[in-house]
Amino acid sequence: MPTEIFGLMVALINFSMLVLFYKCFGKTGLFVWIGFATVLANLQVVKTIEILGLIVTLGNVMYATTFLATDLLNEKYGRPTAKRAVWLGFATLLSATVIMQLALQFEPHSEDIAQEHLAFIFELMPRVAAGSLAAYLTSNLLNVYIFSFFKKLLPNPSLLWVRNSASSLIGQAFDTLIFCSIAFLGLYSMDIWVEIALTTYIMKFLVSLIGIPFIYWMRAMKPVVHQN
Numbered sequence: 112m113p114t115e116i117f118g119l120m121v122a123l124i125n126f127s128m129l130v131l132f133y134k135c136f137g138k139t140g141l142f143v144w145i146g147f148a149t150v151l152a153n154l155q156v157v158k159t160i161e162i163l164g165l166i167v168t169l170g171n172v173m174y175a176t177t178f179l180a181t182d183l184l185n186e187k188y189g190r191p192t193a194k195r196a197v198w199l200g201f202a203t204l205l206s207a208t209v210i211m212q213l214a215l216q217f218e219p220h221s222e223d224i225a226q227e228h229l230a231f232i233f234e235l236m237p238r239v240a241a242g243s244l245a246a247y248l249t250s251n252l253l254n255v256y257i258f259s260f261f262k263k264l265l266p267n268p269s270l271l272w273v274r275n276s277a278s279s280l281i282g283q284a285f286d287t288l289i290f291c292s293i294a295f296l297g298l299y300s301m302d303i304w305v306e307i308a309l310t311t312y313i314m315k316f317l318v319s320l321i322g323i324p325f326i327y328w329m330r331a332m333k334p335v336v337h338q339n
Contacts, residue, residue, distance in 0.1 A: 114160060114161065114162050115162055115163060118162055118172075119321075121172055122172045122318055122321050123321070125172050125173060125176050126176060126179070126321065126322050126325045127325075129141075129144055129176050129179065129180060129325065129329075130325055130328060130329055130332075132144045133180075133183070133329050133332065133334060134332055134334055134335060135334070135335055135336070136334065136335075136336055137334035137335075137336045138184060138187075138188055138192065138334075139336070140334075141180045141183060141184055141196065142195075142196050142199055144176065144177075144180055145177050145180050145181065145196050145197075145199060145200045145203075146199055146200055146203035147203070148173050148174070148176055148177050148180075148200075149174075149177055149200040149201075149203055149204045149243075149247060150203060150204055150207045151170075151173050152170040152171075152173040152174040152177070152243075153170065153204060153239055153240055153243045154170075154232065155168075155169035155170035155173060156168045156169060156170035156174075156239060156243075156294075157232065157239060159307070162314075165306065165310040166303065166306050166307055166310060167307070167310045167311060167314050168307060168311055171311060171314045171315050171318055172318050174286075174315065175279075175283075175315055175318040175319050175322060176322070177200060177251070178251070178254060178278075178279050178282065178283065178319060178322075179275070179319070179322040179325065179326055180196065181193050181196055181197060181251060181254060181255060181258075182254070182258055182274070182275050182278060182279075182326060183326055183329050183330065184196050185255055185258045185259060185262070186258075186262070186271060186274070186326070186330055187330060190255055190256075190259045193255045193258075194252065194255055197247075197248065197251040197252055197255060200247060200251070201244060201247060201248050204240060204243060204244060204247065205240075205244060207240075208240040208244075211229075211233045212233070214229070214233075215229060215230055215233060215234070238293070238294055238298075239294045241293055241294070242289065242290040242291070242292070242293030242294030242295075243290055243294070245289050245290075245293060246285070246286045246287075246288075246289035246290035246293070247286070247290075249285055249286070249289055250282045250283065250285045250286030250289065251282065251286075253281065253282050253285055254278045254279065254281075254282030254283075255278075257277060257278040257281055257282060258274050258275070258277075258278035261273060261274040261277050261278065262274055268330075271326060271327060271330065272323050272327075275319070275322075275323060275326055276319070276320070276323070279315075279316060279319040280316060283312060283315045283316055283319065284312060286315070287308055287311050287312040287315065288308065291304065291307060291308040291311065295307060295308075
């Protein structure tokens with residue numbers, strides 16, 4: 112199957128699972144999603160693929176769902192709730208990074224088969240996580256404030272796509288620049304770094320556009336669980 116088609120399928124599955132979390136668990140489900148999606152995105156990002164002839168990192172789809180979840184919280188429950196969700200994602204990623212670094216310090220048994228593989232993944236994580244922690248907190252808090260600004264400026268419910276797109280366009284630009292600078296600058300040659308940064312931003316924004324119908328769907332949705 113072509114990578115582009117498979118990638119589109121993965122994006123639709125990710126957004127559909129986000130919808131399911133919200134339908135079943137309400138805003139609590141969005142908080143949980145943001146927490147684990149932030150961690151998974153930072154594990155996926157160490158893998159690079161080629162799509163549409165461009166070099167991109169994985170994790171863009173999963174990461175874009177956190178922006179969508181935050182925007183939905185902002186739209187339906189207000190800015191303070193969206194900010195709490197951002198801080199939850201930050202705390203989750205920070206905790207996961209610290210815990211896994213401690214886990215790697217245990218001397219593995221002679222019959223152990225996991226240490227080498229865990230180390231291969233998580234020894235890259237501190238730099239990746241440092242970039243992501245800085246980028247995530249800056250860009251997502253910025254995203255919350257930009258979304259709120261456009262919500263006041265353009266409050267019409269039909270203009271949700273403008274609020275979502277504008278906040279994502281600006282927020283993800285900051286996210287990509289900060290993350291790629293900390294995580295990859297010096298690790299790759301400059302031409303590859305520029306290509307990764309540019310294509311990462313383009314892919315994040317394209318994925319966020321795919322998510323627009325899903326945020327309208329969730330805004331109209333009544334979760335199964337009662338929300339206080």
